[in-house]
Amino acid sequence: MNINKDTKQQLQKPLYKWTVHDLLLLIKCKVLLANVLPVLTSFLLALSILREGFLDYWMEFIFVLLGSTLVMGGALVLNNWYDVDIDSIMERTQKRPTVTGNVPLQTVLILGIGFTIAGFIFLLMVNMKTMLFAFIGWFTYVFLYTMWSKRRYAFNTLIGSLSGAVTPLMGWVAVGSILHKIPLALFLLLFIWQMPHTYAIAIKKFQEYADAKVAMLPVVSGITKTKYHMLFYIACLLPIPFLLASFGKVFVIVTFVFTMGWLILALSGFLVKDQWKWAHWNFLYSVNYLMIIFIYMTILNL
Secondary structure: OOOOOHHHHHHHHHHHHHOOOHHHHOHHHHHHHHHHHHHHHHHHHHHHHHOOOOHHHHHHHHHHHHHHEEEEEHHHHHHHOOOOHOOOOOOOOOOOOOOOOOOOOHHHHHHHHHHHHHHHHHHHHHHHHHHHHHHHHHHHHHHHHHHOOOOOOOHHHHHHHHHHOOOHHHHOOOOOOOOOOOHHHHHHHHHHHHHHHHHHHHHHHHHHHHHHHHOOOOHHHHHHHHHHHHHHHHHHHOHHHHHHHHHHHHHHHHHHHHHHHHHHHHHHOOOOOOOHHHHHHHHHHHHHHHHHHHHHHHHHHO
């Protein structure tokens, strides 16, 4: 992490400049919510599929909710702390309190570590397996992605996808064994989904990543090659609905058609001239794709 003189001066900023908005930016609120959703969904699915009563697991539910939120929030805060130099270059991250100086970097570091430790304690109160999967995700995101690969290698997206894919495993093992096809299918779904989702963002923000010298695939290998990678990973999502056949034929058909729609949208990228607009539509489609699937699964098992 390279810190210039202006950044070092942020350490002297008083704590009273904090706002709720600053905290939400630090924990990347939207990203955090998107990662907590699979945890809670898989927890509720495990209760339903394994025929366990919610009243028997209400305490575990609270601890999983608090623990996963704190661990992921801690990882995101530490990402903000480490990436302050490139965040000051990229337009979309210049309002983060680490860049504006509203929150001192030393305080950000303490918050990240504190949230993480508190989260692990809550998850340990559920069981060791839940904490272990949380640690795998946290370590992968903070050290292997943020500190090691993000600035150096185009395969950083694969590593980042692994950290996000463990979230349904965390929720499931709070109730039952990992040796079940549902949590493993959800792991595959999230792992594969994050690749085209992240590539869409990287194409949208191509120039910003290039200016910050972040080794995203479009910057390293070009937008056309990135489109082929997106096609490959979206095509890999096509078998996933059949691994979730226990949710019913309608679910399988709807999810398969939904995936085909995304594949067609990705294919259209070779015909369009407005790369930003096409990438933006892929980003929106990917977000709604995942949200609808997880909410749909939850509703089916209520």
